[in-house]
Amino acid sequence: MNAPVVRSLLENDLYKFTMWQALLHRHPGAMAEYAFVCRNTPAFPLAELKVAVEAELDALCTMQFAQDELDYLRSLRFIKGDFVDFLTVFRFQRHFVTVETAGDALRIVARGPLVHVMGFEIFVLYIVNTLYFRRLGERDAVLDVARQRLAAKIASLKAAAPELADSGDFPFIAVDFGLRRRFSAEWHDEVLETLTREVPAFVRGTSNVYLAKRYGLTPIGTMAHEYLQAYQAFGSRLRDFQSAALEGWVQEYRGDLGIALTDVVGMDAFLADFDLYFAKLFDGLRHDSGDPVVWGDKAIAHYEKLRIDPRTKQLVFSDGLTVEKALDLHRHFRGRIRTSFGIGTSLTNDTPLKPLNIVMKLTHCNGQPVAKLSDAPGKTLCEDQTFLAYLRQVFNHTAS
Known part of the structure; x- marks a missing residue:
């Protein structure tokens, strides 16, 4: 008998907590809908996991934060006391999330008050992922290969250590971003x-708050696409939603958590809104789609145009990274701007088995469709093609 997949409500990505707090304070009455999507072809129909997923969600909705977990959150200087008080009484509500099948596909939808349903996302993703990989292959043989691949990554970092030691004020920093698509909790721990x-010296933190607490690491994360997308439905002019979202973040955190996500409507449209005011207030930018070198060079050029020294700012790369790709990007930008690298699936699910490409994204807020216009083909998400076309027109964004 397997233990429940979710072992703690703290085992969530930090940016879920930071977005949750900001939205609870500024838009507590917002309503939302999130939908699960698998972007690739699994080894067996995910519809076969329906009963098991429902049982895991039943278990999730009985859980509460433990006192030591609440104390840990309260110790983070950017987490406010009233938000921790909210979490003290918070429980996921089972009637807000449904699990259905459509042919071979698994359909999971969370619908209800935004501050009650936004937290489902990461749990749903690693529940599905864990259940899926429990059914595939001989685990010992799979993990033997995974350990060999992890050892190769470590060898690459150790081989690069003399070079990286010469980085001076521009150290190589890697962060574990591998919670949502991990092979298993046990492998993530290992x-x-x-x-x-x-x-x-090179692995400085993790997005997984539970493991940050457990191993004494720095929890890392600021905002995700859903935070900015929600502002498409919060009453400002659509053209102004990015500025409104960034301003809301500044007012909530007042200097903390200063990395802004850039690709909700594409880098060019983001930079058009990222004026001197925001460029000075935010510490840097996060990349999550498109060519990372092109993106980083655009960011540096933008800072230089604003007469800000790029060397005082940071770029965070988080799109499908491997250790080797992170090292290459570090070499390209070293001395020009600070960098860090959030490495996910290639750390926590690099096995002989093909990973699932699964997401659970905000599709509606306050009864209106919301969308992400990616800089990468296949990552644009929206269920309403009319709204998608309008958003593209407003931001002069070409289809991807």
């Missing part, structure tokens, strides 16, 4: 234990 033991 990966982080191994990395922090073998290459502690």
Whole structure:
């Protein structure tokens, strides 16, 4: 008998907590809908997981935060006391999330008050992922290969150590972003234990708040697409939603958590709104789609245009990274701007089995469709093609 997949409500990405707090304070009455999507072809129909997923969600909705977990959150200087008080009484409501099938596909929808349903996303993703991989292959053989691949990554970092030591004020920093699509909780634990033991100089944190607490690491994360997308439905002119979202963030965190996500309507449209005011207030930018070198060079050029020294700012790369790709990007930008690298699936699910490409995205807010216009083909998400076309027109964004 397997233990429940979710072992703690704290085992969520930090940016879920930071967005949750900001939206609770500024838009507590908003309503939302999130939908699960699998972007690739699984080894067996995900519809076969329906009963197991429902049982895991039943278990999730009985859980509460433990006192030591609440104390840990309260110790983070950017988490406010009233938000922790809210979490003290918070429970996921089972009637807000439904699990259905459509042919071979699994359909999971969370619908209800935004501050009650937004937290489902990461749990749903690693529940599905864990249940899926429990059914595939001989686990011992799979993990033997995974350990060999992890050892190769560590060897690459150790081999690059003399070069990286010469980086001076521009150190190489890697962060574990692998919660949502991990192979299993046990493997995630082993990966982080191994990395922090073998290459502690290079692995500085994790997005997984539970593991940050457990291993004494820095929890890392600021905002995701859903935060900015929600502002498409919060009453400002659509053209102004990015500025409104960034201003809301500034007012909530007042200097903390200063990395802004850029690709909700594309980098060019983002930079048009990221004026001197925001460029000075935010510490840097996060990349999540499109060519990372082109994106980073645009960011540097933008800072220079605003007469801001790029070397005082930071770029966070988080789109499908491997250790080797992160090292290459570090070499390209070293000395020009600070960098850090959020590495996900290639850390926590690099096995002989093909990973699932699954997401659970905000599709509606306050009864209106919302959308993400990606800089990468296949990542644009919206269920309403009329709204998508309008959003593209407003931001002069070409189809992708």
